[in-house]
Amino acid sequence: MSAPITSVPPARPCALTDRRTVFLLATFCCLLWGSSYPAIKAGYALFGIARDDTASKLVFAGWRFALAGVALLAFAAASGKRVGGWPARTLGQFALLGLVQTALQYWFFYIGLAHTTGVKSSIMNATGTFFSVLLAHWIYANDRLSYGKAIGCAVGFAGVMVVNLGAGLGGVLALDFSLLGEGFVVIAAAVLAGASIYGKRISQGVDPIVMTGWQLAIGGAALLVLGYALGGALTRFTPASTGLLAYMVLLSSLAISLWSLLLKHNRVSLVTAFNFMVPVFGALLSALFLHETILEWRNAIALVLVCVGIWLVTREPRARRP
Numbered sequence: 170m171s172a173p174i175t176s177v178p179p180a181r182p183c184a185l186t187d188r189r190t191v192f193l194l195a196t197f198c199c200l201l202w203g204s205s206y207p208a209i210k211a212g213y214a215l216f217g218i219a220r221d222d223t224a225s226k227l228v229f230a231g232w233r234f235a236l237a238g239v240a241l242l243a244f245a246a247a248s249g250k251r252v253g254g255w256p257a258r259t260l261g262q263f264a265l266l267g268l269v270q271t272a273l274q275y276w277f278f279y280i281g282l283a284h285t286t287g288v289k290s291s292i293m294n295a296t297g298t299f300f301s302v303l304l305a306h307w308i309y310a311n312d313r314l315s316y317g318k319a320i321g322c323a324v325g326f327a328g329v330m331v332v333n334l335g336a337g338l339g340g341v342l343a344l345d346f347s348l349l350g351e352g353f354v355v356i357a358a359a360v361l362a363g364a365s366i367y368g369k370r371i372s373q374g375v376d377p378i379v380m381t382g383w384q385l386a387i388g389g390a391a392l393l394v395l396g397y398a399l400g401g402a403l404t405r406f407t408p409a410s411t412g413l414l415a416y417m418v419l420l421s422s423l424a425i426s427l428w429s430l431l432l433k434h435n436r437v438s439l440v441t442a443f444n445f446m447v448p449v450f451g452a453l454l455s456a457l458f459l460h461e462t463i464l465e466w467r468n469a470i471a472l473v474l475v476c477v478g479i480w481l482v483t484r485e486p487r488a489r490r491p
Contacts, residue, residue, distance in 0.1 A: 185430055185431060185433075185434040185435070186434050186435055191431060191435060191440070191443075192443070194427050194430075194431060195428075195431060195440060195443035196443060196446060197424075197427070198424045198427050198428050198431075198443075199443055199444065199446040199447045199450055200446075200450050201420045201423065201424040202420075202424055202447050202450070202451070203291065203446070203447050203448075203449070203450025203451040203452075203453070203454055204420065204450065204451075204454050205417070205420060205451075206282065206287035206288075206290055206291050206451045206454065206455050207287050207454050207455045207457075207458040207459050208413060208416065208417055208420070209279065209282055209417075210282065210283075210287055210455075210459055211413060211458065211459070212229060212410070212413050212414070212417070213226070213229075213283065215405065215407065215409055215410035215413055216229060216403055216404065216405050216410050217404065217405045220283050220284070222401070223280055223399070223401075224396050224397075224399035224400050224401030224402075225396065225401040225402055225403065226279045226280060226283060226396075226401070227276065227279070227392045227393075227395050227396030227399070227401055228392070228393060228396035228397060228401040228402060228403045229279070229396075229403055230275045230276075230279050230389075230392050230396075231389045231390070231391075231392030231393030231394075231395075231396055232389070232393065232403060232414065233389065233414065233417045233418055233421060234271050234275070234385045234386075234388055234389030234392065234421055235385070235386055235389030235390050235392075235393060236389070236414075236418045237385045237389070237417075237418045237419075237421035237422040237425075238381075238382050238383065238384070238385030238386025238387070238388075238389055238422075239382075239386055240382075240418065240422050241378055241379075241381055241382030241385065241386075241422045241426060242379070242382035242383065242386065244378070244382075245376065245378050245379045245382055250376050250378065250379055251376070251379065252379055252382070259374075259375065262371050263371075263380065263383040263384055263387060264387050265367075266364060266367060266368055266371060266380070266383075266384040266387075266388075267383065267384035267385065267386070267387030267388035267389075267391070268387065268388060268391055269360060269363070269364045269367075270360070270361065270364035270365070270367075270368060270384055270388065271384055271385055271387070271388020271389060271391075271392070272387075272388040272389075272391040272392050272395075273360055274357050274360040274361050274364065275357070275388075275392065276392070276395075277353040277354070277356045277357035277360065278294075278353070278354060278357035280349065280353050281349070281350055281351065281352070281353030281354035281355075281356075281357060282354065283350075284347060284349045284350030284353070285347070285350035285351050285354065286455065286459075286461050287451065287452075287454075287455030287459050287461055288451070288452045288455045288456060288461045289351065290351075290354050290451070290455075291447065291448045291450075291451025291452045291455060292328065292448045292451075292452060292471050292472055292475055293351050293354040293355055293358070294354050294355075294357065294358050294447070294448070294451070296325070296326070296355050296358045296359070297358035297359070297361050297362045297444070298325070298362075298444045299321075299322045299325050299326065299478070300358060300359045300362035300363070301362040301365065301366070303322070304362055304363060304366055317481055318481065320481055321477075321478045321480070321481025322478065323478070324474055324477055324478035324481060325474065325475050325477075325478025325481075326478070327474050327478075328470070328471040328472070328473070328474025328475035328477075328478060331470050331471040331474060365432070368380065368384070368429060368432070369429075369432045369433065372429055372432065372433045373433065377426065377429035377430045377432075377433050378426045378429070378430070380429065381422070381425050381426045381429050382422075385421060385422065385425065428440070448472060448475055448476070449472065449476065452472055
């Protein structure tokens with residue numbers, strides 16, 4: 170049995186380990202990811218993709234990630250980074266990461282988002298932080314599940330339960346939850362949590378930008394093949410829809426690259442502490458651009474509970490006095 174992996178930053182000083190830099194870059198990534206909720210739903214409308222047209226959703230996602238991956242690899246090559254000539258083992262790691270983190274995760278995410286609101290999806294997707302904490306307990310020797318983290322997970326999942334409460338028969342509260350909507354968003358969060366930890370391991374021996382470029386290109390290509398094979402298409406190209414697709418390509422390439430760099434040079438718990446801002450940005454931007462209601466009591470309470478839960482599981486313990 171191999172020794173447990175220890176999640177520690179490299180000993181050599183790096184600008185990406187500065188707390189202010191981490192705060193700014195992580196916040197920017199969360200803002201970009203938060204904007205993806207209204208952007209995807211707006212893309213469905215601009216490209217004329219019906220709610221039940223799964224194949225066209227896969228084509229939409231495929232072009233987004235394939236183009237983002239190609240752009241990143243071109244940028245890496247222009248910067249003098251090594252982008253090719255990898256051994257079979259490394260190429261296999263790129264392929265596995267791309268198929269899981271990009272293709273599989275976004276297959277669940279794009280379908281789930283089409284069957285629920287952007288505000289609700291942004292809150293549900295925050296469960297990825299809790300899945301990361303649970304996985305880290307078994308993988309990293311210095312990231313065990315403590316009492317505070319357990320309380321945080323319980324509070325966060327309570328928020329997820331609250332956001333899924335609706336009026337049932339006779340006005341009695343009942344769960345407003347569907348596997349194809351909220352369920353798929355949660356599954357996508359779980360897939361991302363596992364893939365991110367695997368990506369951190371790969372990035373220790375490969376430049377994170379190159380790794381991200383390959384995994385996006387491979388995952389996007391897989392989504393395109395599957396989407397077109399199922400009869401999907403992407404039509405209605407207008408200046409508005411093309412501009413939106415270009416923004417989503419930039420969003421994917423920039424946010425995932427910056428996040429991978431932060432994960433490579435910092436502890437997982439430090440970086441994931443900023444994930445609480447994704448549901449905040451996602452809910453606010455969805456309410457702003459999609460005219461969805463964020464002031465419902467269940468949305469407001471759920472958002473607070475999820476953010477408190479994420480803060481509890483990712484906060485730094487106070488150093489004890491000698």
